[in-house]
Amino acid sequence: MQSMTILILGIILFIGTHMIRIVAPGFRRAMVQKFGENGWKAVHGIASTLALVVLIYGWQQAPVVDLWFPPKGMTHLTLTLMLFAVICLVAGLLPAGHIATKAKHPMVLSVKIWALAHLLSNGDLASVLLFGSFLAWGVITRISLKRRQRAGEVTLRPFVSAKWDLAAVVVGLAVYGLFVWKLHALLFGVAPLPM
Structure with a gap:
């Protein structure tokens, strides 16, 4: 069941990174101010990729x-x-x-x-x-x-x-x-x- 937990974590991380603008627009604005638009896109892209890796690994291991x-x-x-x-x-x-x-x-x-x-x-x-x-x-x-x-x-x-x-x-x-x-x-x- 641990692998199912990894899948759920991957789903939460991946979808969470893609809902920041919806659920935390203030956080997104702060990150854009801190890193710039392109810098934020790079950070977001790296976070999304890592979340996708966790999701895929959890999917492959899920019973x-x-x-x-x-x-x-x-x-x-x-x-x-x-x-x-x-x-x-x-x-x-x-x-x-x-x-x-x-x-x-x-x-x-x-x-x-x-x-x-x-x-x-x-x-x-x-x-x-x-x-x-x-x-x-x-x-x-x-x-x-x-x-x-x-x-x-x-x-x-x-x-x-x-x-x-x-x-x-x-x-x-x-x-x-x-x-x-x-x-x-x-x-x-x-x-x-x-x-």
Whole structure:
């Protein structure tokens, strides 16, 4: 059970570092004043990376404790949802097309789809903790962004061109294909399509 504790610690550290702006904006402002914007980004990046290492280690060591057994069809639903998640992720990294402007915060949407998709096809305790936490983070972050947008603290990216939608779909399909083909199994030890 110690490994489950490590996983929980990793989740708390990783999500905690990504919720500082929401739960402790004063602390973030103080850190930016102390280190400068770029210095704070470097500190935040290092903390996030260390938290991710703890999370991954805890995930790898966590015992399999089944809470429920997803129906086989859920794998196909997960694969379908993941295509949309990857396209949203890529759209969030490119100049804004229709996908990015309609989604408003495509990377947050990508995380929410990713987490929900994996919750649907994984019924073990470690998965429920991991993906449930990320889904909750996505929902909380989206609500916070909406409030900050209304307060004028966040501005949405303006539409640039529909060509970036095409680029997001093409690159998203390529990345998705690589993950289904080999990368998911290589990185996470689980083949999305059981052979």
